[in-house]
Amino acid sequence: MSDASLAKPVRFRAATEESPATRWALITVAFAGLAILVFAPLIAVFVEALADGVAASLKSLASPDARDAIRLTLTIAAISVPLNAIFGIAAAWFITKFDFRGKAFLITLIDLPFSVSPVVAGLCIVLMFGANSAIGGWLVAQGYPIVFAMPGIILATMFVTFPFVARELIPVMIEQGRAEEEAALTLGASGWRTFWTVTLPNIRWALLYGVLLCNARAMGEFGAVAVVSGKIRGETATMPTTIEMLYQEYLSVAAFSLAAVLALLALVTLLLKTALEIRHADQLAATHRH
Amino acid sequence: MLTSLPQRTAIRNPRAQARKTFEKQPMHIEIDEISKSFGTTAALHPVSLSLPSGALVALLGPSGSGKTTLLRILGGLEFPTSGRVLFDGQDATGLSVQERRAGFVFQSYALFRHMTVFDNIAYGLNARPRASRPTKAEIARRVTKLLDLIQLPDIGARYPSQLSGGQRQRVALARALAIEPRMLLLDEPFGALDAKVRKELRQGLRDIHDTTGLTTVFVTHDQEEAMELADLVVVMSMGRIEQIGKPQDIRARPATAFVKDFITA
Numbered sequence: 001m002s003d004a005s006l007a008k009p010v011r012f013r014a015a016t017e018e019s020p021a022t023r024w025a026l027i028t029v030a031f032a033g034l035a036i037l038v039f040a041p042l043i044a045v046f047v048e049a050l051a052d053g054v055a056a057s058l059k060s061l062a063s064p065d066a067r068d069a070i071r072l073t074l075t076i077a078a079i080s081v082p083l084n085a086i087f088g089i090a091a092a093w094f095i096t097k098f099d100f101r102g103k104a105f106l107i108t109l110i111d112l113p114f115s116v117s118p119v120v121a122g123l124c125i126v127l128m129f130g131a132n133s134a135i136g137g138w139l140v141a142q143g144y145p146i147v148f149a150m151p152g153i154i155l156a157t158m159f160v161t162f163p164f165v166a167r168e169l170i171p172v173m174i175e176q177g178r179a180e181e182e183a184a185l186t187l188g189a190s191g192w193r194t195f196w197t198v199t200l201p202n203i204r205w206a207l208l209y210g211v212l213l214c215n216a217r218a219m220g221e222f223g224a225v226a227v228v229s230g231k232i233r234g235e236t237a238t239m240p241t242t243i244e245m246l247y248q249e250y251l252s253v254a255a256f257s258l259a260a261v262l263a264l265l266a267l268v269t270l271l272l273k274t275a276l277e278i279r280h281a282d283q284l285a286a287t288h289r290h
Numbered sequence: 291m292l293t294s295l296p297q298r299t300a301i302r303n304p305r306a307q308a309r310k311t312f313e314k315q316p317m318h319i320e321i322d323e324i325s326k327s328f329g330t331t332a333a334l335h336p337v338s339l340s341l342p343s344g345a346l347v348a349l350l351g352p353s354g355s356g357k358t359t360l361l362r363i364l365g366g367l368e369f370p371t372s373g374r375v376l377f378d379g380q381d382a383t384g385l386s387v388q389e390r391r392a393g394f395v396f397q398s399y400a401l402f403r404h405m406t407v408f409d410n411i412a413y414g415l416n417a418r419p420r421a422s423r424p425t426k427a428e429i430a431r432r433v434t435k436l437l438d439l440i441q442l443p444d445i446g447a448r449y450p451s452q453l454s455g456g457q458r459q460r461v462a463l464a465r466a467l468a469i470e471p472r473m474l475l476l477d478e479p480f481g482a483l484d485a486k487v488r489k490e491l492r493q494g495l496r497d498i499h500d501t502t503g504l505t506t507v508f509v510t511h512d513q514e515e516a517m518e519l520a521d522l523v524v525v526m527s528m529g530r531i532e533q534i535g536k537p538q539d540i541r542a543r544p545a546t547a548f549v550k551d552f553i554t555a
Contacts, residue, residue: 179397180401180402182367182387182394182396182400183394183400183402183465184402184413184417185367185387186365186366186387186388186390186392186393186394186466187414187417187465187466187468187469188388188391188417188418188469189388189413189414189417190388190417197402197413197417198402201404202403202404
């Protein structure tokens, strides 16, 4: 007559806690997804790169084309990322600190590069600055070609990566409001001083994230750059476009070696971000809330 | 209008000597037919008001009465749609926020969260042009003196996030006083505090006002606070001034039905 279940201790569960079965199922799905979609391809790149041994891989990276591509990609990132950081700060500042007509429209405009296909963006630049256009024709005549040259690649990269910095900054700056800047002004600081001593220190973490994301994308951009660069080897071929060309030519060790370098650059970016987060964890926690 | 106020500064106060560092003659503020509209909505209908030199004035009213807008116009954070502001008889309407030299205490204090209390208080002195900037040692001396004035001598090295609400309010006051302001403007200085701290800090503000002698204007929606603390109360509603007077006069003879209703609420 005694019911075994009566003796069983009752186990209470928090309202937001799931049963062990559900938890394990969710964790498995997440891990499986990460493994199949992220880790496996990344490992495959490195495996392919080293298929003929480390020496062959290094030799392909030492070729003039590969070295030019790496140099060009790093140069493009070094120019477009700081410029986009400045534009992003200006846009975020403008949007969050002032009230004006057409604000919502401007925010939409900042997001445009996310929704427009990079190929379309590249074509737009060709149409605007190509040798057949008014501006492009004139610039070519002056000896400053945009399309099939470095300026075009920089424009294309900047277009595609434009939203990253502004997108990171806008929510942070909205949350922080204007009071601290107003306080600095009442204390006699100029607008410029207020920006350097109050605004910038308050947004530095968001700015750093934005810049790192922007940098990763700037180095990896393919579509828009492929259209505007003309993929001239040793001149306008960036890492991603060179990888694609090598792959099309069945030079798989060379293609994957360069791809591995590109992936490593992205990984370094992520590691840098994590390292900074760990190192400044206390500061992050202290400055986030009053 | 009252021009001289009974000297409340008591010799009992050892901080009375701090007074010497502030204006010899506190400023007289005149608001002449000031109005302000945001788009099509009028935040302030033309209002006129004379704030006697050295008075502690409360702008009292419910939210949306235009009291904060008026305070921000005095501080140079907003510009009026029409009308003039006169400081000691001089037209100050066109003066920039920096030129106003108003010590402004913001509603949630707006302390610089990435700076220590010391650096917060020193900010205004460091922001001065090189020619008039005090030396490092002089800045340190003044910050120490202000920390003593707000009775928090040991918190210079802390960050705002490590302070209680009441401590933050006092640091904000010290930061505003550091620039040797010509007037002190406070936006709901007790709004973010709980009831007990509120009462304690009321006396603190009164003491600091009496010590510095500065013409002080504070905004509040709490009639008890205004009546207890201020020399002169300005009751506002819907962008208009309903009544100006000493607390006891307003209490004894409310000028309009609104005032009567508001001060007995």
